Amino acid sequence: MTAIKMVKANPKDVLTGEYYLDGNHASAEGGIAAGCKFFAGYPITPSTEIAERISQRFPKVGGIFIQMEDEMASMNAILGASWGGVKSMTCTSGPGFSLMMENFGLGIMLETPCVLVNVQRGGPSTGLPTLPGQADMMQARWGSHGDYEVIALAPDSPQESFELTIHAFNLSERYRIPVFVMTDECVGHMTEKVVIPGAEEIDLVPRRYTDKPPEEYWPYIPEKDLVPLMPPVGKGYKFHVTGLTHDYRGYPVINAEVQEKCVRRLMDKIIKNAKDIIWIEEKDIEGAEVVLLSYGITSRVVQPAIAKAKKEGIKVGQIRLVTVWPFPEERVRELASKIGAYVMVEMNYGQVYYEVERCAAGKCKTVLVPHAGGTVHNPEDVYVAIKEAVK
Amino acid sequence: MKFWRRPLDTDKIKIPHGELHIIWERCKGCGFCVEYCPKEVLELSTEFNAKGYHPPVAVKEEDCINCGLCEELCPEFAIFPVLKEEPEGAEEAKK
Amino acid sequence: MSTVEIVEVRGKVEKEHPMEKLLRMDRIPHIWCPTCGIGTAAKAFASALEQLEIDYNNVAVVSGIGCTGRVAGYMKLDSFHTTHGRAVPFAVGLAIAKPKMKVVVFSGDGDLISIGGNHFIHTARRNVDITVICVNNFIYAMTGGQVAPTTPIPANSSTTPYGTFEHPFNLPLLAASSGAVYVARWTSLHVRRLTKAFAEAIQKRGFSFVEVIAPCSTLYARRNKLGDGLSLMKFYHDNSIIKHGADPREVDIGFQEKIVVGKFVDIEKPTYLDCLNDGYKRVFGDAYKVYGEEDEQN
Numbered sequence: 001m002t003a004i005k006m007v008k009a010n011p012k013d014v015l016t017g018e019y020y021l022d023g024n025h026a027s028a029e030g031g032i033a034a035g036c037k038f039f040a041g042y043p044i045t046p047s048t049e050i051a052e053r054i055s056q057r058f059p060k061v062g063g064i065f066i067q068m069e070d071e072m073a074s075m076n077a078i079l080g081a082s083w084g085g086v087k088s089m090t091c092t093s094g095p096g097f098s099l100m101m102e103n104f105g106l107g108i109m110l111e112t113p114c115v116l117v118n119v120q121r122g123g124p125s126t127g128l129p130t131l132p133g134q135a136d137m138m139q140a141r142w143g144s145h146g147d148y149e150v151i152a153l154a155p156d157s158p159q160e161s162f163e164l165t166i167h168a169f170n171l172s173e174r175y176r177i178p179v180f181v182m183t184d185e186c187v188g189h190m191t192e193k194v195v196i197p198g199a200e201e202i203d204l205v206p207r208r209y210t211d212k213p214p215e216e217y218w219p220y221i222p223e224k225d226l227v228p229l230m231p232p233v234g235k236g237y238k239f240h241v242t243g244l245t246h247d248y249r250g251y252p253v254i255n256a257e258v259q260e261k262c263v264r265r266l267m268d269k270i271i272k273n274a275k276d277i278i279w280i281e282e283k284d285i286e287g288a289e290v291v292l293l294s295y296g297i298t299s300r301v302v303q304p305a306i307a308k309a310k311k312e313g314i315k316v317g318q319i320r321l322v323t324v325w326p327f328p329e330e331r332v333r334e335l336a337s338k339i340g341a342y343v344m345v346e347m348n349y350g351q352v353y354y355e356v357e358r359c360a361a362g363k364c365k366t367v368l369v370p371h372a373g374g375t376v377h378n379p380e381d382v383y384v385a386i387k388e389a390v391k
Numbered sequence: 392m393k394f395w396r397r398p399l400d401t402d403k404i405k406i407p408h409g410e411l412h413i414i415w416e417r418c419k420g421c422g423f424c425v426e427y428c429p430k431e432v433l434e435l436s437t438e439f440n441a442k443g444y445h446p447p448v449a450v451k452e453e454d455c456i457n458c459g460l461c462e463e464l465c466p467e468f469a470i471f472p473v474l475k476e477e478p479e480g481a482e483e484a485k486k
Numbered sequence: 487m488s489t490v491e492i493v494e495v496r497g498k499v500e501k502e503h504p505m506e507k508l509l510r511m512d513r514i515p516h517i518w519c520p521t522c523g524i525g526t527a528a529k530a531f532a533s534a535l536e537q538l539e540i541d542y543n544n545v546a547v548v549s550g551i552g553c554t555g556r557v558a559g560y561m562k563l564d565s566f567h568t569t570h571g572r573a574v575p576f577a578v579g580l581a582i583a584k585p586k587m588k589v590v591v592f593s594g595d596g597d598l599i600s601i602g603g604n605h606f607i608h609t610a611r612r613n614v615d616i617t618v619i620c621v622n623n624f625i626y627a628m629t630g631g632q633v634a635p636t637t638p639i640p641a642n643s644s645t646t647p648y649g650t651f652e653h654p655f656n657l658p659l660l661a662a663s664s665g666a667v668y669v670a671r672w673t674s675l676h677v678r679r680l681t682k683a684f685a686e687a688i689q690k691r692g693f694s695f696v697e698v699i700a701p702c703s704t705l706y707a708r709r710n711k712l713g714d715g716l717s718l719m720k721f722y723h724d725n726s727i728i729k730h731g732a733d734p735r736e737v738d739i740g741f742q743e744k745i746v747v748g749k750f751v752d753i754e755k756p757t758y759l760d761c762l763n764d765g766y767k768r769v770f771g772d773a774y775k776v777y778g779e780e781d782e783q784n
Contacts, residue, residue: 038579038582038583040578062775062777064582064762064777066578066582068578069604069605069608070604072571072575072605073578073608076568076569076572076575076576077575077582078579079568079579080566080575080576080578080581081580081583082583083583084582084583088579102569105569231564233564233580233587234544234546234564234584234586235543236543237564238543238562238563238564239564239565240558240559240565240566240567241565241567242558242566243567243568251513251559252567412503419519419520419521421520421521422716423521423526423716423719426719427719463526463678464526466521466523466524466526467515467516468505468514469503
């Protein structure tokens with residue numbers, strides 16, 4: 001693995017202390033602590049508090065907040081600012097997420113570090129603006145056109161909203177890719193204790209600039225970890241980058257051979273580094289009859305159901321997906337032959353579930369506990385599903 | 392050049408002359424330079440370049456005054472004049 | 487044929503074109519059609535940069551999709567070829583992140599005004615310090631000649647095969663009424679004035695807009711039986727009227743009618759960052775650190 005020299009957060013950016021914050025406010029503080037200095041967004045319930053807090057805090061930390069005219073402008077402005085050398089982020093929810101998809105693709109193609117927080121709400125269309133959902137998970141994976149890989153994190157609490165936003169910035173700088181933080185209205189609006197540590201405890205990945213002089217530099221010659229180093233703007237590199245399929249020089253080349261090279265590396269950049277990116281939390285897997293998978297707020301909602309099932313002697317293991325994408329295919333495949341069933345609980349009608357089913361490949365039962373959104377699952381429904389799964 | 396009367400500062404004003412450089416293979420035969428040369432120095436040639444276009448040739452290059460309009464107009468960056476250095480007294484000698 | 491010394495360079499280039507320092511020579515010749523006016527606009531831009539004696543490292547070009555959008559790929563500057571209509575917001579982000587840099591958006595009428603229309607008017611409203619160069623050929627050329635929001639009645643296009651009947655935009659009026667501080671229009675023929683306009687627009691603090699009326703031979707001229715780009719240049723020659731300071735409300739362009747060119751608006755107004763800094767200073771007083779004045783570390 002290519003070694004990255006981490007830097008410490010700037011104490012001026014970190015609001016060290018113990019607070020009672022909701023997930024959105026914690027996410028905003030996470031972005032600021034990570035060194036984000038540019039935010040462009042558009043108001044949309046239930047994400048607006050992130051924008052509001054940042055608009056309040058940025059003048060005090062030297063950041064620039066701009067409320068753009070729409071979500072497309074927001075996505076592009078954060079790409080432009082990122083190329084200008086400034087860490088940037090935006091936040092949105094379902095309808096805005098859809099609007100940002102085309103230019104998220106531009107971020108993938110240009111390989112631009114930035115963070116996009118989606119505080120999911122009930123969908124489709126205008127849906128339930130003030131109530132939670134988790135139904136944008138597949139859109140995070142496939143929302144833009146073409147072949148590409150994504151990184152998506154799912155915090156389960158305000159504390160994690162803070163921590164995972166910082167982690168998202170680190171992953172985006174490390175792999176030169178826009179990273180999603182997929183929370184939901186429940187986590188976004190729930191108020192809990194958030195401990196913001198001292199700046200010396202926060203490690204950040206700095207912008208990976210090239211150390212080559214302009215005459216020897218081409219924008220897309222990758223390092224060993226398949227990530228090319230970025231050129232600093234305004235320092236004589238005179239580079240060109242484009243959303244068209246391009247070669248190592250950054251110039252558009254419209255043929256199948258270059259397409260294969262270009263897209264293959266963009267995907268391998270994440271696939272081949274997946275082991276370092278995937279973050280799952282496992283509990284009681286050893287000897288489990290049934291393993292319950294969940295992410296985000298749902299992973300807290302299922303706890304009473306698991307406890308009840310365990311009391312009856314059912315051996316229930318858990319996997320919490322902190323990174324939902326890349327999906328932990330290897331682990332899910334490996335366990336499938338050792339357990340009786342996977343139970344996937346998510347606040348949608350089945351999205352990540354299909355990944356589980358695909359990876360299980362019939363080696364064990366796969367059960368989905370869906371929910372249209374609007375509120376969290378009833379743990380009783382989860383308990384019933386666990387019982388059905390072990391029959 | 393024909394004068395109605397000889398200007399009093401003829402011996403001081405030197406009309407510049409240009410040497411035309413035409414990048415033959417780059418030209419796409421648009422004709423902008425031919426049309427707008429104020430001295431009508433250029434004409435589209437009858438010969439082709441490798442892409443099949445007719446680049447211009449300077450038929451009256453001695454009239455080129457290095458105004459640079461052809462260079463400014465050319466969309467292909469395929470033509471430019473270079474100021475010809477005149478030896479001292481050359482203007483006098485031409486009279 | 488001439489009997490005097492002809493310096494033609496066949497095949498191998500012996501002497502370099504003076505603009506080659508600003509061009510990506512590994513990508514020349516460019517893709518634009520013979521008699522297209524975009525090349526001339528790009529040349530005028532390069533000349534303007536040279537005249538300004540600007541540090542070329544300090545200029546960035548952002549373009550969108552379309553024939554004019556390809557300009558970014560040919561300029562030897564930090565250049566970004568973004569998505570359709572989104573060059574302006576990308577440039578806004580870049581200009582805010584690098585306030586000392588000259589950010590120039592170079593794109594076409596369809597890209598900037600149709601899909602990019604919303605971004606155009608808001609960025610002009612905010613008076614963000616960027617320069618927007620709009621090459622207006624009255625058509626969506628790259629995709630095969632569809633109608634654009636600037637196509638005059640009753641011109642033919644591939645999606646208005648019976649002639650367009652929609653009122654077109656008046657771009658200088660749109661820019662001026664949205665708040666642009668510098669608005670000018672020239673044609674590809676007026677190269678020297680165009681170069682000067684580019685130079686003024688780049689130096690101008692705030693949102694400056696230059697519209698370049700350019701011939702499109704393969705689509706607009708051909709579909710409307712107007713000859714080729716050279717015929718359109720001759721048309722500009724005979725039908726352009728220079729009216730500096732004209733009221734932008736009166737500079738509409740009809741189909742093969744008089745074209746009013748000139749510098750229409752040149753005013754002073756605080757830029758987006760000026761307003762931002764003033765706004766925060768008012769609230770925070772001396773505690774506020776003004777943004778954009780110190781040299782960047784990155």
